[in-house]
Amino acid sequence: MDKAIEVKNLTKNYGKVRAIRGISFGVDKGEIFGLIGPNGAGKTTALRIISTLLQVTSGSVKVFGYDVTRKANKVRECISYLPEEAGAYKNLSGENYLEFMAEFYSENNQEKKSVVKRGVEIAQLSERMKDKVSTYSKGMTRKLLLARALMINPQLAILDEPTSGLDVINSQAIRRLIKSFAKNGTTVLLSSHNMLEVEFLCDRVSLIDEGLILETGSPQKLKDKYQAQNIEEVFMEVVK
Amino acid sequence: MNNFYNLVKKEMKELITRQMIISLVFMVVMFGMMGKFIGGVTEEEKKPIETAILDLDKTLISHNFIENMAQLENVRISIIDEDSMEKAIEKTKERKGKALLIVPQGFGKDIEEIKGAELEIYSIVKGLSIGEVVSSGTLGQIINNINREMALNFIQETVADKKAEDIIHPIRTKEFVVVGEKIVPGNPAMIRSVATSQSVMIPVILMMVIMYAGIMVITSMGMEKENKTLETLLTLPVKRRSIVAGKMVGAAIVALIMAGVYMIGFSYYMSSFTSEVTGAAMTAVKELGLVMTPASYLLLGASLFLAILTALSLAMILGLFAQDARSAQTMNMPIVLLVMFPFFVLMFKDLENLPLVLKVLLYLIPFSHPTIAAKALIFHNYLPVIGGMAYMGLFAATLVYITVRIFNTDKILTARFSFRKVRKRV
Numbered sequence: 001m002d003k004a005i006e007v008k009n010l011t012k013n014y015g016k017v018r019a020i021r022g023i024s025f026g027v028d029k030g031e032i033f034g035l036i037g038p039n040g041a042g043k044t045t046a047l048r049i050i051s052t053l054l055q056v057t058s059g060s061v062k063v064f065g066y067d068v069t070r071k072a073n074k075v076r077e078c079i080s081y082l083p084e085e086a087g088a089y090k091n092l093s094g095e096n097y098l099e100f101m102a103e104f105y106s107e108n109n110q111e112k113k114s115v116v117k118r119g120v121e122i123a124q125l126s127e128r129m130k131d132k133v134s135t136y137s138k139g140m141t142r143k144l145l146l147a148r149a150l151m152i153n154p155q156l157a158i159l160d161e162p163t164s165g166l167d168v169i170n171s172q173a174i175r176r177l178i179k180s181f182a183k184n185g186t187t188v189l190l191s192s193h194n195m196l197e198v199e200f201l202c203d204r205v206s207l208i209d210e211g212l213i214l215e216t217g218s219p220q221k222l223k224d225k226y227q228a229q230n231i232e233e234v235f236m237e238v239v240k
Numbered sequence: 241m242n243n244f245y246n247l248v249k250k251e252m253k254e255l256i257t258r259q260m261i262i263s264l265v266f267m268v269v270m271f272g273m274m275g276k277f278i279g280g281v282t283e284e285e286k287k288p289i290e291t292a293i294l295d296l297d298k299t300l301i302s303h304n305f306i307e308n309m310a311q312l313e314n315v316r317i318s319i320i321d322e323d324s325m326e327k328a329i330e331k332t333k334e335r336k337g338k339a340l341l342i343v344p345q346g347f348g349k350d351i352e353e354i355k356g357a358e359l360e361i362y363s364i365v366k367g368l369s370i371g372e373v374v375s376s377g378t379l380g381q382i383i384n385n386i387n388r389e390m391a392l393n394f395i396q397e398t399v400a401d402k403k404a405e406d407i408i409h410p411i412r413t414k415e416f417v418v419v420g421e422k423i424v425p426g427n428p429a430m431i432r433s434v435a436t437s438q439s440v441m442i443p444v445i446l447m448m449v450i451m452y453a454g455i456m457v458i459t460s461m462g463m464e465k466e467n468k469t470l471e472t473l474l475t476l477p478v479k480r481r482s483i484v485a486g487k488m489v490g491a492a493i494v495a496l497i498m499a500g501v502y503m504i505g506f507s508y509y510m511s512s513f514t515s516e517v518t519g520a521a522m523t524a525v526k527e528l529g530l531v532m533t534p535a536s537y538l539l540l541g542a543s544l545f546l547a548i549l550t551a552l553s554l555a556m557i558l559g560l561f562a563q564d565a566r567s568a569q570t571m572n573m574p575i576v577l578l579v580m581f582p583f584f585v586l587m588f589k590d591l592e593n594l595p596l597v598l599k600v601l602l603y604l605i606p607f608s609h610p611t612i613a614a615k616a617l618i619f620h621n622y623l624p625v626i627g628g629m630a631y632m633g634l635f636a637a638t639l640v641y642i643t644v645r646i647f648n649t650d651k652i653l654t655a656r657f658s659f660r661k662v663r664k665r666v
Contacts, residue, residue, distance in 0.1 A: 014654070051475045054650040073479065081475040087468035091254050103246040104476045148472075 003062075004029045004156050004187035005050060010059035012045050012211075019045045021211040022059065027189055027204075032182045034202035035191040036235060042211040043191035044084060047160050050189065051081040063156060080154035084161040084191075086145050090134035094125055094144050097133060098151065105152040119151030122177065138165040146174060150181055157181065159190040163197060175201055195232040205231065207238050214238045243478045244486055251490025254463065255456055256497075264501055271505030278509070288316040289379055291339045292332040295319065299348030306343070308386060315382055317341075329362060339363050339379050351390070359383060419528045419619070426524035434521045442540065442614040443583045444506065449499040449548055450607060454555040454575040455568065456491035456498075461559030462568035471653065480647040484640070488552045495548075529620065536617040539625050543613040546632035550606045551575055553639035560646060582608035590615070606632045 005027040012020040020042045027033040035043045048054040050061055052072040060067065066074040088097045098119040099112070106112035120129055123143050125136075133141060142165045149157055162178065163171035178201060182188050192198050198205055199219045206216040215222060215238050219231050226237045293309070295302050310317050318335060322328045325342060332340040342360040350357035361379060395404035417426045464470040473483060525531060532540070554575055562568040582602050591599060591612060602608040609628030616624045646652055 048471075048653075051471075053471055053474055053653060073477065076475055077477040079475065081472065083468065083471045085468050086472055089250065089254050089469055090463075090467055091257055092250070096253070100246060100250050101476070104243055104478055145472075 002028055004031070004064060005033075005189060006060075006062040007046070007050070008060045010046070010049065010061060011057045012042075012049060012054065013057045019211055020049075020057075023206075023208070023211070023213045024059075025206050025213060025216055027187060029187050030182060030185055031203045032178065032188040032190070032201050034198040034205040035189070035208055036193075036195060036198050036205050036231065037191075037208035038193070040210075041208045043208055044160055046208070047081070047158050047189065047191055048083075051079060051158050052076055053081075078155040079158055080149045080152055080156070081158045082145055082149040082160060082162060084164055088133040088136075088141055088144055088148075091132060093132055094123065094129040094136070094140075095120065097144065098123075098129075098148060101148050102151065115151050118153075119147040122150055123147035124173075139167060139170060142166055143170065143174075146177075150177065150186075153181075153184070154186060156187045156189065159188060161192055162190055163192075163194070171197070195230065195235060199231045207235055209239050244482045244489075247478070247483060247486025248490040248493070251460055251487055252494055255460060255491065255494045260498075264498060268501055268505035271509040275505075275509040288314050289339060290335070290337045291315050291317050291341055291379065292320045292328065292335060292337040293317050293341045293343065294322060294325075294328040295343045296345050297343045297347040301348035301351050302343045305347075305386070308389075309341075309382070312382060314378060325360070325362070329364070332362070332364060337364060341379075354394070417524065417528065419530065422528050424524045424527045426521060430521045431524055431528065431530070434525045441503075441507070442544070443586065443611045445499065445503060446544060446547060446607065446610050447579050447583050448502055448506075449495055449544075450551040450579050451572070451576055452498045452502075453492055453495035453548055454551050454558075454572045456495045457487060457552055457555035458559040458562050458568040458571045459565050460487050460491055461556070462562035462565045462571075465562065466564035474647075474652065481644045484556060484643050484647055488549075488556060491555075492548060492552055530618050532617060536620075539622070539629075540610065540613055540617055543610045543625060543629055543632070546629055546636060547607055547610045550632050550636040550639065551579075553636050553643060554578075556643045557639060557646070560643075560652060578605050579607045581605065582611060586611045586615075603631075606635045 003026050005025075007026070008024050009022050010020055010024070011018065011022050023042070023046065025033075035046060037043050045054065049056055050063060050068060052068050052075050056069055062068070063075045064078050066078070068075050088094075089100070092100065095116070098116045102112045102115040102119065106115055123129065123146075125140055125143060128136070128140065133144070136144065142163075146159075146162060149159065157178075159178070163174050166174060175197065178188055178190075188201075190198075190201065202219060204216065204218050205222070207214045207222075215234070217225070222231065222234045223229070226234045228234045228237060291309075293306055295306060306317065306319070309315060318337065320328050320331045320340070322331055325340075328340055328342065340362040342362070344358060344360065347357045347359070349355075361383070363379075392404040392408070395407050399407060415425065415427050416423050417428050417431050461470075464473065474480070555572065558571045558574065559568065562571045582605050585594070585598070585602065586608065591602065594602070602612075609632055613625040613628055616622070
């Protein structure tokens with residue numbers, strides 16, 4: 001079993017609205033896979049389904065062989081999800097927040113301490129880790145949340161717009177961090193509006209629009225196929 | 241278990257904020273100050289009334305009357321020697337007296353001739369506080385007592401072979417209270433008040449705990465949505481029922497702490513009102529067996545616990561619709577109404593005396609049952625207590641089941657309650 005994620009004919013309806021209209025794709029273990037598309041394309045819905053947050057209307061989704069509907073708890077043990085508009089508990093300090101999260105993934109106190117230590121290193125918030133989250137800027141909160149998502153060395157990291165709200169310097173640092181985690185065996189599924197970010201990070205991408213996947217492949221292959229300078233141009237060609 | 245404990249700890253840390261502690265301390269201090277103030281007023285009432293007396297009659301009878309007044313504990317008299325009412329009032333004010341009593345000329349003569357002698361009482365009122373009004377009332381009561389004594393003496397002198405008391409009250413009653421097989425002398429109203437005083441705080445405690453617990457749970461859910469932490473929480477490797485239980489227990493502990501602190505302040509405040517229970521009434525209550533036994537308290541505790549559990553599970557469902565901490569306050573309204581309704585109805589009426597529809601309605605509201613239980617346990621009537629507990633248990637279990645089911649679906653993220661939609665439907 002080499003697939004980290006297998007999505008087959010997935011559809012998701014919100015009442016009469018068809019958010020996803022039969023998409024299929026697979027993500028290999030250790031791969032960085034990107035879902036690219038405009039707002040309302042269905043990226044977040046797809047990520048939420050894979051994260052066990054939303055239920056499937058039809059089709060199937062498996063994460064490391066576990067069905068997201070029937071084996072949701074098993075799936076949750078393998079994943080770490082970072083929502084696009086996530087926040088942290090405002091009355092906890094950054095360190096307390098990481099401790100709270102680390103508890104769920106640690107067998108004992110020593111393991112928990114080492115997980116939190118890794119989180120503190122990733123977050124790079126130095127002394128501010130002792131301050132309450134309510135005093136953090138948007139960028140600081142995002143860094144804390146990324147640290148939370150990655151500190152547990154998840155088998156699969158699902159990152160919805162990982163660099164949203166971060167400045168250029170911090171965004172680059174986060175991209176390098178994601179790459180290094182993938183090198184160490186973590187599979188990454190991410191979504192982004194930022195086509196250049198996706199091109200830099202992803203081994204393969206799917207272009208999604210109006211609930212349908214229009215193309216899938218490595219950024220280079222797609223650029224070659226559409227004779228484009230970058231993924232942004234590929235996307236514009238595909239949605240024509 | 242570790243995950244559950246971790247969730248409870250997080251809930252408590254999130255809910256116990258500095259603002260919450262400050263407002264709680266402020267509330268207790270306010271209650272304390274109000275209690276102290278009211279207690280001060282009550283103490284003031286017990287003090288002897290400073291009364292000035294101007295005797296314009298100067299007869300043996302008026303002299304004896306003043307002597308009698310001087311013997312009384314609840315009045316402290318000072319004699320004024322002036323020739324007019326105005327000057328006497330001025331003098332009374334100078335002496336910081338509360339009242340001036342003028343014994344007019346002819347007072348003794350009118351009494352001797354049984355013509356209805358008059359006394360003039362001038363209350364020196366500086367405000368309209370209870371203390372001011374009560375002191376003049378007490379003075380009136382004192383005069384009434386003296387009147388009665390004088391009347392009894394007069395009757396006794398006139399009809400020497402009869403008891404004056406028997407002439408004034410030819411018929412007297414002797415009251416008994418019958419409960420089950422037991423009969424004891426006493427007044428039912430007095431016995432009822434002593435018996436119910438054992439559980440008078442139950443509905444108040446219940447109301448406070450449930451209201452706080454409801455707000456805590458709904459706020460917790462509202463905050464998860466407002467701070468956008470719910471999605472992350474739901475993807476953690478922890479069972480959804482542990483999340484539900486963690487939220488309920490965390491909120492319940494915070495609510496109990498808040499209600500406990502509140503009750504300390506409230507009971508201090510209430511103690512300034514409570515009158516001392518008479519020994520005779522207490523003995524009668526004990527003889528009738530209308531006392532709460534340790535087993536009764538245990539059952540009452542269980543009933544309260546189940547009511548709190550029901551409120552928490554109801555709050556969890558309502559919390560699903562809260563979009564932020566502010567809307568949480570509104571969402572708690574149905575719980576507040578369900579607690580307040582039986583609280584006020586049962587405060588003024590006994591369940592047995594209510595119309596059938598109202599009675600059924602009260603039985604259907606789970607939060608009526610601890611109050612019903614508190615009353616029933618005094619009469620050692622266990623059936624409604626056990627029945628109520630079973631009902632609340634079933635009610636809470638059903639709600640918890642529904643909550644866990646909802647938590648296992650995506651309704652937890654997509655549930656919305658729109659007043660606009662409701663208005664459109666209307």
